[in-house]
Amino acid sequence: MKGRIFIVSLVASILTIVGSGMTLSYFTDTKKVENKFTLGQVKVELYESRLARGDNTDAQIIADAATYQDWLNGVIAMPGQTYAKNTYVKNTGNVDAYVRIRYLMPATIWGNYGADHTVFNVIRNEAAISSGEWNAPSLVGSGDVYLTNDFGQRIRYNEYQMIRKVPLAPGAMSTQPALSSVKIVPQLKQEQIDEYISQNLLAKDGTFKIYVFADAIQTAGFNDAKSAFENMAPTYD
């Protein structure tokens, strides 16, 4: 009798609950996992210095690079003179990167001494190549780039690159500079300057510009530096 009374009470309770309009609830559970993914940073700094590597430390080179442009702005280039232009690259990102130097020289007025219209030459650092750190210079694409100077002159440039063969680790700087100097040809004559200006080979104030860019690209996904940079179009900003 006791058992039967209990069952009746239970059913009555349930009927009361349902009859009162309350919805049945269900047993549930929810779990969550949050995953954070961080992105690598590919960043590079280009340093131009009067200092060749020799015994100079990265810190010394970087310190000199801070005053290089001021120094160069004060230079009045003379025939036969050589002006230091040691170009270093430092990986300031947090992943390994392939790096390259691109340099643009006004077409026609650079080249071997004695050639027509030659004003200067950019000297590569032979130690950079013989040590195996850098590839020898090669043209970028067709090699021709047109840039407009402050005087509105549209100047044709030849573009070369030197690619560092091995990846540069985060925080590391290239051991050897890719370029070493710029030399003014000894045979350059005063009267040639005006002629070159009229031909848009020099700017109206008798100056010429050499542009240097440093590029970096992630190593992940590439077998070597050359194929990596085939996937990176040059920019000129």
Next chain:
Amino acid sequence: MKKKILAISAVLGIAALVLSMGTLAYFTDTDSEKNTFTIGNVKIDLIESQLHRVNAGVANGATSTSPLWTPGQTMSGTEANTPDKANSSWAGQYFSDEQIKADADTYKATDGYYETNATNMVPGSSVRKAPYVINTGKNAAYIRVRALIPKTLFAVIDNGPSMWTSTALRDGVKSKAVDWYNANNYAGSNVTKKVGDIEYYVFDFTYDKPLEPGAMTFWNAWGNIAIDKKATSEDLKNVDSFDVIFEADAIQATGFTNAEDAFAAFDAQS
């Protein structure tokens, strides 16, 4: 005469006793049964492993370039050691529950797979990420897994390089979000959710059959998180990191005839 007096005295004695003490006592007995009602519960664990259940469909001993394939592993799954196998139609090689659980235990360990691969990602990077659900409760439950992908990064994270498990969608797992995605020119998901300041696309994966107590889902609903190799610095400008969230829901199977109805009730109750 003496006997009658004695009897009368006895009766009078008893009557007096009763009147002075109250109710008469009776011989009695009591028997009892204790009824214990065990309340059911619905509890799950959500684990993550780098192991795709069938190792991207690559047989033991073979190699692959698939981002879902884990090298150096031998799948040892058999029907005997994978309780839920009976609920799957997959007939090939697969990782056992034990292999997946063991991997999950170290998945986020210091210097483990996740920490190594989810840090400093660049375009082309991929992290294997396979969520599984274990029923740790007492009742069979319907299971749903949801993947939340940041909406603003969808094009470079999910729209191609990151993958849900297509085989699962042909073998007992349904996704309304994937159906919508395929029908709407791959334009993300029609369901979004805001967590903090970040808005996410939500991709749902509902398992057709209830998961029994102690069992683990056979299929991983998702396979990896990757960054498109064509992503540019502009695409990822101002992005130092991003979050991908996995959520798993469970609801009692009792009272429902199918998973769709169960989760309609779950969502109504939430």
